[in-house]
Amino acid sequence: MIEEGSGPGGCPASREQPREEEPREEPRVAHSRTLRFWLDPANIAVRLGQAGPVTRTKAGPAVAFQVNDPSLIRKVGCGEDIFQAWSADPCLRDFTGNGFAGSEGQPHRDRRALMKPALAAPRLTALGPAVRDSTEGLLAGLPSDRPVDVPVEMSRIVAGLVIETVLKSSISPDTLAALARARSVLSAGVFWTYALSPWPWVPTPKGRAFRRALGTLDEATREVYVRHRPDADGKDVVSLLKHASDNRPDAALHDLRALLFAGIEATASTLAWACYELGRHPDHQAAVRAEADAVLGADAPADTVRPDLMPRTTGFVREVTRLHGIPFLVRRPRHATNVGEHPVPAGALVTLPLGALRRDPARYARPEEFDPLRWSPEAHPQLSPAALLPYGLGPRYCPGAAASEILTPVALASLVRSRTLRTTPPGRTVRVSLELTPMPKGLTMLAAPREPHPPAPGPAHDEQADPAARRP
Numbered sequence: 001m002i003e004e005g006s007g008p009g010g011c012p013a014s015r016e017q018p019r020e021e022e023p024r025e026e027p028r029v030a031h032s033r034t035l036r037f038w039l040d041p042a043n044i045a046v047r048l049g050q051a052g053p054v055t056r057t058k059a060g061p062a063v064a065f066q067v068n069d070p071s072l073i074r075k076v077g078c079g080e081d082i083f084q085a086w087s088a089d090p091c092l093r094d095f096t097g098n099g100f101a102g103s104e105g106q107p108h109r110d111r112r113a114l115m116k117p118a119l120a121a122p123r124l125t126a127l128g129p130a131v132r133d134s135t136e137g138l139l140a141g142l143p144s145d146r147p148v149d150v151p152v153e154m155s156r157i158v159a160g161l162v163i164e165t166v167l168k169s170s171i172s173p174d175t176l177a178a179l180a181r182a183r184s185v186l187s188a189g190v191f192w193t194y195a196l197s198p199w200p201w202v203p204t205p206k207g208r209a210f211r212r213a214l215g216t217l218d219e220a221t222r223e224v225y226v227r228h229r230p231d232a233d234g235k236d237v238v239s240l241l242k243h244a245s246d247n248r249p250d251a252a253l254h255d256l257r258a259l260l261f262a263g264i265e266a267t268a269s270t271l272a273w274a275c276y277e278l279g280r281h282p283d284h285q286a287a288v289r290a291e292a293d294a295v296l297g298a299d300a301p302a303d304t305v306r307p308d309l310m311p312r313t314t315g316f317v318r319e320v321t322r323l324h325g326i327p328f329l330v331r332r333p334r335h336a337t338n339v340g341e342h343p344v345p346a347g348a349l350v351t352l353p354l355g356a357l358r359r360d361p362a363r364y365a366r367p368e369e370f371d372p373l374r375w376s377p378e379a380h381p382q383l384s385p386a387a388l389l390p391y392g393l394g395p396r397y398c399p400g401a402a403a404s405e406i407l408t409p410v411a412l413a414s415l416v417r418s419r420t421l422r423t424t425p426p427g428r429t430v431r432v433s434l435e436l437t438p439m440p441k442g443l444t445m446l447a448a449p450r451e452p453h454p455p456a457p458g459p460a461h462d463e464q465a466d467p468a469a470r471r472p
């Protein structure tokens with residue numbers, strides 16, 4: 001069991017005696033009791049061995065059924081006829097509106113099929129140079145002389161990146177900053193609204209702050225819609241949504257809002273946790289930087305900005321996902337059913353504990369240790385990134401997976417190429433937020449200019465410009 005206030009994810013590295021030259025520099029992570037439950041490998045191991053493939057658990061006030069067996073996890077994750085995805089729950093209608101995230105069955109499949117070509121790997125992988133250039137521009141707004149709030153700054157950078165490179169649009173710096181600040185209110189609001197929906201008399205955080213944050217997301221979405229610059233072939237995702245929504249422009253806006261919010265949410269969390277691990281591991285920071293210099297430099301050919309040519313960086317991102325990725329997915333059965341042999345009543349919470357699977361000692365040696373090299377092409381045994389289920393499974397499989405595969409490593413490499421990340425103040429405890437995607441709450445870091453040999457600064461980012469215009 002990971003103890004409150006123990007090392008990050010219980011990492012042994014954080015329990016080592018502090019070295020003389022780095023006295024107590026490392027922050028510590030404190031998981032809430034609920035999160036600890038879903039992350040604890042003993043949780044799954046004990047239950048797998050002793051209690052079987054499905055266990056009845058208590059998470060806060062809720063009784064939940066945790067599915068431990070991989071084939072049953074697939075059955076629940078893929079069986080939308082029986083298991084309703086959280087985003088389709090009527091309690092979230094204010095948030096999902098008429099968009100695809102709140103729809104189900106054929107309408108959901110149709111909308112996903114419509115967007116698919118625009119979000120497919122060949123089109124997205126080609127975005128490498130644009131992601132590098134956009135990140136450089138957005139980094140100009142990252143203070144270098146004082147500690148920064150990492151979750152907020154990563155949300156700002158990721159929102160700008162998604163808008164510029166995937167949604168082919170732009171947004172004013174003020175709206176971008178407001179959106180970055182609104183993210184955690186939205187994320188926590190949606191999480192708690194869903195978690196507490198069986199008890200409508202318990203006050204949910206759907207208060208003024210949530211409505212204001214939703215207003216900010218709406219304003220950002222409208223700006224992105226209006227400022228959209230279609231690709232020449234008209235096959236980018238916003239063009240496809242606009243064309244298909246002639247009679248229902250609000251549906252296009254709600255789809256765009258879902259893409260924007262979901263695109264920021266998990267990507268910003270991955271980058272924020274990556275910053276946390278960079279601060280703890282200066283050696284890995286140096287290795288990612290060396291790779292970034294080779295692949296992202298101004299003289300490097302554009303076709304080298306590809307994740308498959310960045311093994312240190314992609315390994316780092318995978319390890320961040322393994323230890324800090326989305327800890328569990330949730331579904332609710334529409335009617336009473338059986339999961340394996342286990343009867344589950346209608347509406348019960350069914351959890352798929354991905355976080356525990358990712359710490360399962362049967363799958364990963366030294367599972368609590370942050371070790372990006374376990375993903376290197378030379379490592380034995382070779383690990384499968386697909387086993388992390390980073391993008392979920394079934395009909396709700398992340399439509400932004402290909403986008404994230406290029407955005408996350410290239411943004412991380414660009415960040416490390418121009419800044420040196422240090423945790424500050426030393427020795428503080430970082431709490432893990434209970435949001436849709438957990439964030440290192442309260443993580444502040446110094447993002448000082450890289451020393452020595454800082455690369456040429458990116459263009460000023462007072463108004464987001466067409467990334468294609470920045471570099472021939």
Ligand code: HEM
Nearest residue numbers: 101259262263266267270390391392396398399400403404
């Ligand atoms: C590190 C980055 C990312 C991770 C780890 C991630 C992970 C996930 C996961 C696990 C789900 C499924 C949730 C469930 O089944 O309950 C999901 C859904 C979704 N993701 Fe991502 N995602 C990432 C980036 C993105 C990006 C960049 C976009 C958009 C550009 C995006 C858009 C979406 C949308 C719209 C859904 C909901 C799909 C639906 O309801 O049909 N994601 N994501």
